[in-house]
Amino acid sequence: MTTIRLRFPGFPQLRVSGVDSIEFEAGITPEEVLNQHLFDLPEAEVLAAKFNNKIIDLYVPLKESGDLDFVRPNTPEGLDVLRHSSAHLMAHAVLRVFKDVEFAIGPTIEEGFYYDFDLDHKFAPEDFALLEAEMKKIVEENIPIRRFEYSKAEAREMLKKQRAHFKLELLEELGENNVFSFYQQGDFTDWCRGPHVNRTGKLKAFKLLSVAGSYWRGDERREMLQRIYATAFPSQEEVDKFVYVREEAKKRDHRKLGKELALFSFQPEGPGFPFWHPAGVTLLKELQHYLDGILFQHDYQEVITPMVLNQVLWQKSGHWDHYRANMYFTKVDEEDFAVKPMNCPGACLIFRNETRSFRDLPLRLAEWGRVHRHEKKGVLSGLQRVRVFTQDDAHVYCMPEQIESEIGDMMRMLDEIYKKFEFSYSIALSTRPPNSIGSDEIWQHAEGALKRALENHKADYKINPGEGAFYGPKLEFHLKDCLGRSWQCGTIQVDMAMPERFDLAYVGSDNQPHRPVMLHRALLGSLERFTSILIENFGGAFPMWLAPEQVRVIPISSEKHLDYARVVYEKLREQCIRATLVTRSQSLNYEIRQGQVQKVSYLLVIGEREKTNNQVAVRSHEMGDLKAMSLDQFIAGAGAEIRSRSLHSGFKK
């Protein structure tokens, strides 16, 4: 009899009692080990095993010595196994309910899992209850799940028998020497890498969320499949909580709040073109003032370039060949013009307009650049994807040796701004796309510069291969919206192609012309998209410096106290505090509620006491009733809160 020795790093108490490893018969499965009750861990609470740090199924025989651990539900690995198996469970239910279905892929994702199906029946949300009921039934049947491994030829036969032509396509792309594993639970068998739980009874809590179309292999020329998004957790309580959090998040949706707070609107007359209402414009302007200060400190100068420029320019810049599908065109005096989708060509014309010396570099030209891009109608989404938006754009012309320090400076600005709002962000490096301009050498150089800047900044990042702009690679800074969707906001791009196309040059210390490098950069990205994230993060209750209505003055009696209320109101306006005055007659409770619901930063209640003592009774949106204080005291505190651009009230409760 061959034996193996297993160590259990997940159970330090064993070692405390002097046991380093335990001997077992070779071929024992993790499940059998568990059932020897060496640890206080029931098999029912284990989803999979971990052998030498590789997650495996519980019923896989162990043939050699090594480290054995167990995957429990409330761990990232456990959740992943649970959800992956739940995807199979859902597919199994679809097979039972709808019979004639072909399976594509069913991976886990950040918040759950999905499975792509090809079938004639069109899924409707009404089907969800049906499918969930079938899933529950399969769970109650507690069907064993088993893994089978085949050669490629055998696997091919299996898939042919299943008429799984999508999976067959994937199979043919793999080498002969791979292991082709199938997982079977009752009448459902799926080609899958695994691992999975060992029986369906371990899948306790799940919920189908939405149905969506998706192209096979993400290719718009291929078949459109039906995708069901769903989620699963170890317990029903966690599913309920997940659903609750999603419902709460929907209340913060910027499209809903934008309407409620009269920030902006969309009209059928201009799909994808936002209309900014007065309150929304206040938000935009405050953001711009804030950014202008930072730009000044970092030695940027501001330019404005025209909205419409002729076709010759766009041909020169490469947009005509690489971006035409997204552009709007017009004719002026029989000549073809385009509405700018980017600000860079205009900036290049400004650079080229004078002879530039190496002493002028880096030349940092900022522009609040309003750009129009023709987006496909299906992608439009509130302020997050629009057809006209304002970039806090800048183009920095510098010498090659200045690239890294310039990018470093940009990353510091970005940090400063995102921290100001307490946003956390993720970074991606997007590399050369298939359809691009410039030589290999230039691209390597540009990508290298971005990588070095990231490393200097000690930033975590992922690489998006082939996702760069047509003229250069880019860093993308992503923020998340209230529903967990990630949006690219800030971006930093290295461009060595555009300066060449525009034949840009500066005079070096050697009195010779040299080619500058051009850096494109936006910190907020687009004001529209950034504002949508702001709205959702603050749930519409903006910090005072951003709030469209900062103070509302409410006289208790519109007959007896309106005069003094008006004095208060006018003093606030003198200090450039955005105050309004309530002149109608409504109950105080009503006005307080309105003020809270409309998320006004401060409500000042004016009654008899305030009038006689030259005071105001202050209610903060954030903290509630702050009691009375002198008008001067309030003005001083409010002014300081606004000037410091604080996220929170400066008053003490």
Next chain:
RNA sequence: GCCACCCUAGCUCAACUGGUAGAGCGACGCUUUCGUAAAGCGUAGGUUGUGGGUUCAAUUCCCAUGGGUGGCUCCA
């Protein structure tokens, strides 16, 4: 652009299997003059997104079209 779904008053939503539209909030008017989350009464708002069709009859069924939502592709 593709797949699915949705569209009723300014907003949020009702109206059983087709019988021809109703509430709350808001707005407006009158009464009330109030001490920290909704005072009372009344009035005006809709060719049910638009256009066609089926039917004695369409908000309801069918077709087309516009806009939106969730995704996919694409992107700040």
